Amino acid sequence: MPELPEVETVRRILERHASGARVHTVDGASIQMRRPLDLDTLRLRLVGRQLAGFRRRGKYLLADLSDGHHLLLHLGMSGRLMLQPASTERLRHTHLILGLNGAVELRLVDPRRFGFAVWLAADDEARDPSLAALGVEPLATDLDVVLPAVLRGRTAPLKALLLDQRLVAGIGNIYANEALWRAGIHPRRSPRRTSHERLVRLATAVRAVLTEAVEQGGTTIRDFATPEGDFGYFAVRLAVYGKGGQPCPRCGSLLREAPIANRSTVWCPACQR
DNA sequence: CCAGTATCCTGCAGGC
DNA sequence: TGCCTGCAGGATACTG
Numbered sequence: 198m199p200e201l202p203e204v205e206t207v208r209r210i211l212e213r214h215a216s217g218a219r220v221h222t223v224d225g226a227s228i229q230m231r232r233p234l235d236l237d238t239l240r241l242r243l244v245g246r247q248l249a250g251f252r253r254r255g256k257y258l259l260a261d262l263s264d265g266h267h268l269l270l271h272l273g274m275s276g277r278l279m280l281q282p283a284s285t286e287r288l289r290h291t292h293l294i295l296g297l298n299g300a301v302e303l304r305l306v307d308p309r310r311f312g313f314a315v316w317l318a319a320d321d322e323a324r325d326p327s328l329a330a331l332g333v334e335p336l337a338t339d340l341d342v343v344l345p346a347v348l349r350g351r352t353a354p355l356k357a358l359l360l361d362q363r364l365v366a367g368i369g370n371i372y373a374n375e376a377l378w379r380a381g382i383h384p385r386r387s388p389r390r391t392s393h394e395r396l397v398r399l400a401t402a403v404r405a406v407l408t409e410a411v412e413q414g415g416t417t418i419r420d421f422a423t424p425e426g427d428f429g430y431f432a433v434r435l436a437v438y439g440k441g442g443q444p445c446p447r448c449g450s451l452l453r454e455a456p457i458a459n460r461s462t463v464w465c466p467a468c469q470r
Numbered sequence: 471c472c473a474g475t476a477t478c479c480t481g482c483a484g485g486c
Numbered sequence: 487t488g489c490c491t492g493c494a495g496g497a498t499a500c501t502g
Binding site: 200309312369 | 493494495496498
């Protein structure tokens with residue numbers, strides 16, 4: 198679930214409902230995740246600090262602490278952040294629980310454990326290997342210029358390149374599929390054999406699909422976070438993802454589905470070239 | 471440097 | 487019904 202729009206939605210909700218909150222307790226267990234979850238360090242570094250603000254970089258979420266340091270979070274494939282009353286039952290696979298003001302808890306739930314939560318010293322933000330390697334922010338740069346530039350000379354399928362976080366940060370499997378469909382470009386096509394004009398069209402499609410998803414997330418989830426606190430899911434209007442075998446919304450041909458870059462890929466054989 | 475594959479982990483849908 | 491297989495919104499360490 199968590200690609201750029203989902204992470205941005207979570208960020209906005211946290212900004213609204215948790216910024217300024219002080220961390221009173223840190224609970225959970227030290228377990229293996231994408232990076233080890235170290236409860237001792239998190240407790241030592243978080244207790245007593247306020248969550249001053251929340252930023253997003255690609256699919257990463259940064260909680261800025263009142264002492265200038267940070268909590269770096271990634272949701273992996275199955276990660277969810279939930280803001281819930283301490284009295285409510287914790288879901289299975291709740292790995293980290295931050296006790297905040299007013300008996301509210303910020304909970305990290307992640308069954309597959311591909312996500313992580315690590316404390317990051319102020320100076321390490323620019324040096325952190327995950328963050329340092331990230332490419333451009335698709336909604337904060339002139340993607341019409343940048344996307345063709347970062348794709349220049351590459352020969353892999355466009356689908357694989359869109360998923361490469363070192364080029365553009367934040368696009369995941371759903372939005373890669375959706376953007377290629379919108380742009381009318383075959384996911385296996387290489388940028389080498391794609392005109393500049395069509396790459397610009399792809400950039401426009403990427404920006405549009407991400408922007409719309411952020412807007413939808415924002416409107417759907419809005420104020421949902423207070424009592425129930427679950428901001429894991431929201432409706433996104435998808436044209437092709439998960440719809441292999443169904444008619445293309447644009448031309449009616451049957452959508453094809455096959456793995457490309459080891460990820461499930463859906464495209465219209467008639468109008469994506 | 472680049473492209474492609476294997477791998478970490480749990481849950482669940484679908485086939486038999 | 488139960489068992490088994492494959493697949494799932496990600497990132498990275500490999501190999502060639």
